[in-house]
Amino acid sequence: MNILYAVQGTGNGHISRAIQLYPFLKCYGNVDFFISGSNSDLKTDLPVVGRSKGISLFYKATGGLDYLKIVKSFSLSIFLDAYKLPVKNYDLVINDFDFVTSLACLFRKKKSVQFGHQASFQSSKTPRAKKNNLIGEFVLKHFVKSTHYLGLHFKSYDDAVFNPIIKQEIIDATPTDDGHISVYLPHYAIAYLEPYFLAAPNYHFEVFSAEVTSIRNYKNIIYFPISNSGFTKSMIRSHAVITGGGFETPAEAMYMNKKVLSIPIAKHYEQLSNAAALSELGVKVILHIDQGFNAIFTDWIQNTNPVKLDLTHSTKEIVAQLINQTKNS
Structure with a gap:
């Protein structure tokens, strides 16, 4: 099986998770990685076959989003990157919140599975901020579109939401x-x-x-x-x-x-x-x-006392579920 794993490169969490998953995914076949985004600070030895500037988040010194810098970083080249991305060459496309790969799958009518924390927000049972934000909700649900979803969160809030993957x-x-x-x-x-x-x-x-x-x-x-x-x-x-x-x-x-x-x-x-x-x-x-x-x-x-997080599924079990997502469709 040939697997493409697309990673959103904003921040370090997505790449960190990809590093942890790679040894388990290799058990199922050849794995290539595509990284989109320009402000991750982690270096990685993952087999990266493509990169895109994508859409990245930037922050002000005082802790808020720098919307002007986010807008300035946007480039129409992401559409060309999506068109060139050879998603048809893969048996399975796993997308950890990457817009470019989502667009490529739309262009090529390719099935994919959105996997990761953001995928958990496809469920209405996942907790939301007290103050409703229509734009934020739209982004979480529609920024990346896939045919299948498997989410990760602090608790298994729904059937397709699993516990975190721990290093x-x-x-x-x-x-x-x-x-x-x-x-x-x-x-x-x-x-x-x-x-x-x-x-x-x-x-x-x-x-x-x-x-x-x-x-x-x-x-x-x-x-x-x-x-x-x-x-x-x-x-x-x-x-x-x-x-x-x-x-x-x-x-x-x-x-x-x-x-x-x-x-x-x-x-x-x-x-x-x-x-x-x-x-x-x-x-x-x-x-x-x-x-x-x-x-x-x-x-x-x-x-205050610490809050203990317990795991109900191992990384191996979650990866098996991920692989089976598209097999059973």
């Missing part, structure tokens, strides 16, 4: 607690975050940021360049994790029974919906980092 490194790990707090907030600039962390001198922070190229120390903060394995190792040793409203990082932290503080990207409907799901589970969520942050942080770190 094997984390599954095999024995979590410890050396007291530090692992931080991954790519939508905030270091200059914005630093004063808040310095105002908590009794706590040590390991901050991962695309702004740094080498490890450096400053008082109670250690800055690290973006590294999938590096951040994983930091979380395994951590006392707690501060992250955005994404999917993979909170899931991995909860699997290891770490405290999580989630700070979703401002006005980002998917992240706000993830935050609603996390809040339902008992995870602390705040919408902004502002002058009240340090009081909230102190209460969270001293008085």
